[in-house]
Amino acid sequence: MRSRVAFKILLHDRSTTAGALIGVIAIVFLVGQQISVLFGLFTYMSVLVDHGGADIWVCSKNTDNINGAGYIPERYVDRVSGLAGVAWAEPLLFGGASLVTRDGKNEAVQVVGLRNPRGAAGPWRFYQGGQDGLLEFEGATIERLDAKLYGNPQIGDSIEIGNVRVRVSAITQSVKGFAGRLVFTNMVKAQEIIKSPPGRCKAVLVKLKDGVSLEAGLAHVRSMLPGAEVLSADELSRMTRIYYVKNTGMGGSFGLSTLIGALVGIIIITLTMYTGVLQRQKDFAVLRALGARKLDIFIIVLAQSLMIGVVGVFIGFLLLAGFLSGTLDSPLPSYMPLWIAPVLAGATLFMCVLGSLLAMRKAISVEPASVFR
């Protein structure tokens, strides 16, 4: 009967209930949106590493984030390829350049050079055309979401990047980087465009044979290339994210806005739940006179808080899902790892109960004698 009373009071006091619900929804939506944008940016930061398909990355010594890697000799590729346990090794080149748009403006892009025919670390999702486009001598990809900025070049159109003429041979879909708008082309064109020193690349991607352990592979490559930084793809990806979070103030800014979202929600919940209990003081006094213990009153308010929490989390996640699917193919990065959802739901329920503490205190302090006054 206690939870029924709790539920009926919520139904009866609609404006209080709606107010507290808004508080819960605010937490789920504001915090969830911040987290998904943060994770969206995370995926952008290390996008080349995550989609590279390699087990091991060889970079210049002391590389702590992929976008800050220096040049290494391209001949490392051959040294590593020869190792037992290595399935393949491929060089990768990338660097900034400027693309001339249709109306003559310059747009900064990140050019990525792949070695044919494997094209390791190439685009992972195409809107038009495919990986084959990069086999063309002058072929390059552009990203669909950036196309408008460039003046909407179509497949087959020529564009100029870093004073080098290339032809759009494929259009990627939602292939976005953190360091700049991604343009993929072959190694030779890339070298020409970013004017990198001859015989040099930015990284060597190593794929191990099936059955070779990562530790063994790493040790092997390290002993072969003591002058280079040899990292597993996961480690490099993680280091890259940490680098950006630490060095851009991004972590702090996201942390702050997440905190503000949670605080706003808790304050709304606290105020509405408290005024809700104030309105119902007489009812609680009557229940106490009829035999309710303090525990029973506490349980009623706790049940209300949990009911509001569960419904609010549900609505909040619906809105969040709408936001996430709405931004799926937009320039705004958003991505929510699956494990975040239960953590966010649990944390929100906790904050909802936290916000109800004041209301609970008020409710259990109501004196049964007050009914008689």
Added chain:
Amino acid sequence: MLQPILQLESITRDFSDGRKIRRVLYTTDLSIFPGEFTIIAGPSGSGKTTLLTIMGLILKPSEGEISIQNERVTHLPENRLATVRQQKYGFVFQQAELLPALDVLENVVVASGIQGQTVSAGLRKKAGELLDSFGMGDCLSMTTQQLSGGQKQRVAIARALINAPALLLCDEPTSALDSESSTIVLDALKQLSKDTTRGLIMVTHDPRVFPYADRLIKIENGSIVYDSRPQGAQEA
């Protein structure tokens, strides 16, 4: 020999207004017997509600002992007192004090389920019958806002009776009602007072209800000044 259902021994109550302590109930010995309509009357501020809430285990006395059915309850912890209230008492207040969030039937069964007990179909049926016996059988699923003052008070009486209490305590239950509704409520209480398993106490300042009393107690300035049943006397 008739046994008292409720006994007060040397009960007093003081209130402090922050600076000084004021005695609002002077040493009181009182036994309440089942099967009679006990009315406690007195002017405003005389201590009627104070006495009633002490008898109802809602207000702690400053001194003295309370026994229900010969069991001392004065020193029980608060949550045990709440359980005694639920099991042995029914309360009717000046205003009906129904919960607006609940419908009529739920307002009655809530008194049974408030400590977390599940409300059985049998209990709902009993509540329906109780309401029916007060002429409220057609209103079970109405909201409390749809009821008149007198109807609300009849629902409140049904709520007070749902746990078959040993004591029914009413604090001016008719003072907010018109005379017609008053009569209905008083007749109902009079009827209930005949049950020899239950004590019925009503507090009032209205001399017009005195004729309903089997026993009339008058209180002034915190002291009992008149009792139609001499202290200690027992019915033959």
